[in-house]
Amino acid sequence: MAGKIPVTVVSGFLGSGKTTLLNRLLIQARNADDAQAHDRTVVLINELGAVSLDHERFLQLDDHIVLLESGCICCAVRGDLVNALRQLFLDALHRKIPPFSALLIETTGIADPAPVMYTLQYERFLADRYTYAGCITVVDGEHGVEQLRRHPEALRQVALADVLAISKSGMALQEKMPVLRQELQQLNPAAPVFLTQELPGLNALLSMTAAQSWDRPPCGKTSMWTGQAMVNQASAHTGVGVLMMKWAQPWVRSKSMRALSELLNGMGAGLLRLKGRIHFQGEAHASAVHAVHQHLYPIEAIAEPKSGVFGVDSDQAAPVGGHERPDINSSDSVLLLIYRDLEEARLLQRVQDLFPGGERVLSPDGNFIQ
Incomplete structure (x- = not known):
């Protein structure tokens, strides 16, 4: 074994x-x-x-x-x-x-x-x-x-x-x-x-x-959902919502680790899951980040080849599901947050305060690419 x-x-x-x-x-x-x-x-x-x-x-x-x-x-x-x-x-x-x-x-x-x-x-x-x-x-x-x-x-x-x-x-x-x-x-x-x-x-x-x-991640590539019309709306039935953010500039590792801890502690049990790919300053490869139930798991480097965030070539521009993909580059850092019974505006503001320079990812439809 x-x-x-x-x-x-x-x-x-x-x-x-x-x-x-x-x-x-x-x-x-x-x-x-x-x-x-x-x-x-x-x-x-x-x-x-x-x-x-x-x-x-x-x-x-x-x-x-x-x-x-x-x-x-x-x-x-x-x-x-x-x-x-x-x-x-x-x-x-x-x-x-x-x-x-x-x-x-x-x-x-x-x-x-x-x-x-x-x-x-x-x-x-x-x-x-x-x-x-x-x-x-x-x-x-x-x-x-x-x-x-x-x-x-x-x-x-x-x-x-x-x-x-x-x-x-x-x-x-x-x-x-x-x-x-x-x-x-x-x-x-x-x-x-x-x-x-x-x-x-x-x-x-x-x-x-x-x-x-x-x-x-498969062959060093990350897989990420490309967006959904309801991603920015908490369900009226479940109270669960999804927020996806991207950053063009690399993060400072020490500062970002403190910010992640602050985010998890501040949002409490309402933040069900945090998942993403982060580029840190001075590091050759992106890192996978994952947190569940306020617990941040060890961050590990991703040996990522020259391909897009979705595990497909970056120059593959064909639309998926009839819609173009959101503008996420392989050099972008991306976070996906699944939350429940949290005020979306409060969560968004907190993320923007802790991780400046981020941009919300919007898409007209839900597309998943492996």
Whole structure:
């Protein structure tokens, strides 16, 4: 198990279809022909019986771990997550279970990935061996809109997602899908949205999620949402809004770090997520910045080639979705802030005070480019 093991969280509200998605991915892994799909993946779940084992042969390694024919390992969490991850690593090291190259964690219906992110970053044993690789949030196609408007937990799960998957789309009324997609794009414009039946295979999905996550940009390139008509309006139903800003001039690192801390502390729990790419004075590469629940994670350099902020060539000027992209250059610093129940004018003013020279990014439509 050379290098750190990527950990992907599968989140979603109660009854959204997380386990159904996991079963689908496990079946696809078994049937896949490409060699990469046979990399062993550990699936950490709350209850072993929740994953259907009827679709393939399996080997019972012990009373809470089974090895599937596809090479995936299913493990039921016993006790806290730290001990579970520690024991999995040691079991593989001592050859009690086969070595694994990736790990999926299914959260409970009311949990969000923030505690997993924090644990992997600051628990010393885990931080040396695992790395957070993003979150897939499953959203109920039939009841998702109502859940987002009634349950703060569902909102946080969507806001912290790197990939969004709509389940039960066949059951959903036709008129509900556009409304749900609009809600999701408004809550988290940086996350691509798929129907669960459209999702790629296991390894492709994990790679996509890691590319979208804050600490593993694909091939050194960042991906960023290009704008949305409702980005500057807080939803009347959820109270959630999105603010996107850009700066042409590089930042002074020491001053900017203090300003980021001031912004997070000043906005409190209302600032759900901050994500972006920053150019610091005197540094050759841009840096990825990410904060969740008032906690700023370590800022890491991005080895970025000569391409645009969206992961495509800067001179590729073709409009996307019928609209031109906002004027964001590869040399610009960009911040995207997702907030809830905050006065937008106050947030905007605070950002402008702490980070002078910024310009608000506006776009007539929502476009996402990988």
